[in-house]
Amino acid sequence: MSFLQEVVDILLAYIVESFDRETKVIDFHYPNELMQRNNWELQDEPESLDDILVSCRATLKYAIKTAHPRYFNQLSTGLDMVGLAADWLTSTANTNMFTYEVAPVFVLLEYVTLKKMREIIGWQDGSGDGIFSPGGAISNMYAMLLARFKMFPEVKEKGMSSVPRLAAFTSEHSHFSIKKGAAALGIGTESVICVKGFVPFFVSATAGTTVYGAFDPLIAVSDICKKYNVWFHVDGAWGGSLLMSRRHRWKLDGVDRANSVTWNPHKMMSVPLQCSALLVREEGLMQNCNQMHACYLFQQDKHYDLSYDTGDKALQCGRHVDIFKLWLMWRAKGTIGFESQIDKCLELSEYLYNKIKDREGYEMVFDGKPQHTNVCFWYLPPGMRHIVDKEEKNKRLHKVAPVIKARMMEYGTTMVSYQPQGDKVNFFRMVISNPAATFEDIDFLIEEIERLGHDL
Numbered sequence: 001m002s003f004l005q006e007v008v009d010i011l012l013a014y015i016v017e018s019f020d021r022e023t024k025v026i027d028f029h030y031p032n033e034l035m036q037r038n039n040w041e042l043q044d045e046p047e048s049l050d051d052i053l054v055s056c057r058a059t060l061k062y063a064i065k066t067a068h069p070r071y072f073n074q075l076s077t078g079l080d081m082v083g084l085a086a087d088w089l090t091s092t093a094n095t096n097m098f099t100y101e102v103a104p105v106f107v108l109l110e111y112v113t114l115k116k117m118r119e120i121i122g123w124q125d126g127s128g129d130g131i132f133s134p135g136g137a138i139s140n141m142y143a144m145l146l147a148r149f150k151m152f153p154e155v156k157e158k159g160m161s162s163v164p165r166l167a168a169f170t171s172e173h174s175h176f177s178i179k180k181g182a183a184a185l186g187i188g189t190e191s192v193i194c195v196k197g198f199v200p201f202f203v204s205a206t207a208g209t210t211v212y213g214a215f216d217p218l219i220a221v222s223d224i225c226k227k228y229n230v231w232f233h234v235d236g237a238w239g240g241s242l243l244m245s246r247r248h249r250w251k252l253d254g255v256d257r258a259n260s261v262t263w264n265p266h267k268m269m270s271v272p273l274q275c276s277a278l279l280v281r282e283e284g285l286m287q288n289c290n291q292m293h294a295c296y297l298f299q300q301d302k303h304y305d306l307s308y309d310t311g312d313k314a315l316q317c318g319r320h321v322d323i324f325k326l327w328l329m330w331r332a333k334g335t336i337g338f339e340s341q342i343d344k345c346l347e348l349s350e351y352l353y354n355k356i357k358d359r360e361g362y363e364m365v366f367d368g369k370p371q372h373t374n375v376c377f378w379y380l381p382p383g384m385r386h387i388v389d390k391e392e393k394n395k396r397l398h399k400v401a402p403v404i405k406a407r408m409m410e411y412g413t414t415m416v417s418y419q420p421q422g423d424k425v426n427f428f429r430m431v432i433s434n435p436a437a438t439f440e441d442i443d444f445l446i447e448e449i450e451r452l453g454h455d456l
Helices: 002-018 031-037 049-061 081-093 104-121 136-151 177-184 218-228 240-244 285-290 323-356 390-397 400-411 439-453
Strands: 129-133 166-170 199-206 231-236 260-263 276-280 362-364 375-379 415-421 424-430
Touching: 002 049, 081 323, 104 129, 104 240, 104 276, 104 323, 129 136, 129 285, 136 177, 136 199, 136 231, 136 260, 136 276, 136 285, 166 177, 199 218, 218 231, 231 240, 240 260, 240 323, 323 362, 323 375, 323 439, 375 400, 375 439, 390 424, 400 415, 400 424, 400 439
Parallel strands: 166 199, 199 231, 231 260
Antiparallel strands: 129 276, 260 276, 362 375, 375 424, 415 424
């Protein structure tokens, strides 16, 4: 108990630091330096609990403070206290989600929460199915798996040799997990294209693309899918949480027509990692597609309703308890609390966009106000602003964001992602999902980019 109390003290101190703007987002060291600063090697002999506490402190010392109000590097940021408490509780319970027998409360909470999410999508009475998976990539692969099984159920027993060459359709800006799922399922990445002669079985529309935060026209896509009887999937891993906002849910108009939806509460809703849901319109399809009737887990003569033994509809056997974090946060905030949190993040992104769209030294990557919290822009240092030759300008501009990002990390003041996209050279992709961020933090970011990049 003394050891655990000291661990809790270490964690609480780290939480306080994480929300302190005077602390660094990161205490950065290069890999070889960090390897040498501490002894990370595993030994044959056990260490004392005091040594274990030293390791706990060292691990957090060099960890990225993802709760820091000026951490904007990923789509999932922030730290919710109720969500954290729920994570501690589930680790303490240390059970598995495959049967009601070993996870009675958690299985029921998953049932009611998935039903509530299906109601928000717009499916009548919240009917359908779903599961929490290790992340959006796996949720998308589940959807592809179900679409293939729905069209060609014989593939489960006979494999890909029993079906024609399949093709999946998706936007060029969709998440790479669509191709990864095609590779894993034996469909092949080259089949994630529009090719005459292949059998279309799956269309994935994106609600909130990873880089631009763009939303596909779901109603138009659903009309085509309905006409040709093709599975309509909506990848709302990033943008699905906008369904919680009465002000912004129109961006997902048509989502209620989908056969399946991916929705990651660990992004815009700031539920601690990991928390990703796949919602499916047709009840029973997941079970038929994935069940293997393992008799040591899923005995048919149990004394309770077997529909609550959810493990046989999952690809996994062991499945972590992800539901309690979302459920407990929902109890603490209510739907209106999540709505307020999401609306605030979109308000901050609009504030950033309005501040830099006409500011000297900034160029927007695409025209118009962003649809989500993604604000994509170039920063042009003073020495580059009057270069006329486009090729020379792009060559130099491509190097700006990586240097500024490196300086951000070395100073530890903030973190923002960058990347190229198509023919566009490296640009900053600012995303806001951290509930702790304020207008002052946005102002700081703008000034910090200018400070770190003025001499480039």
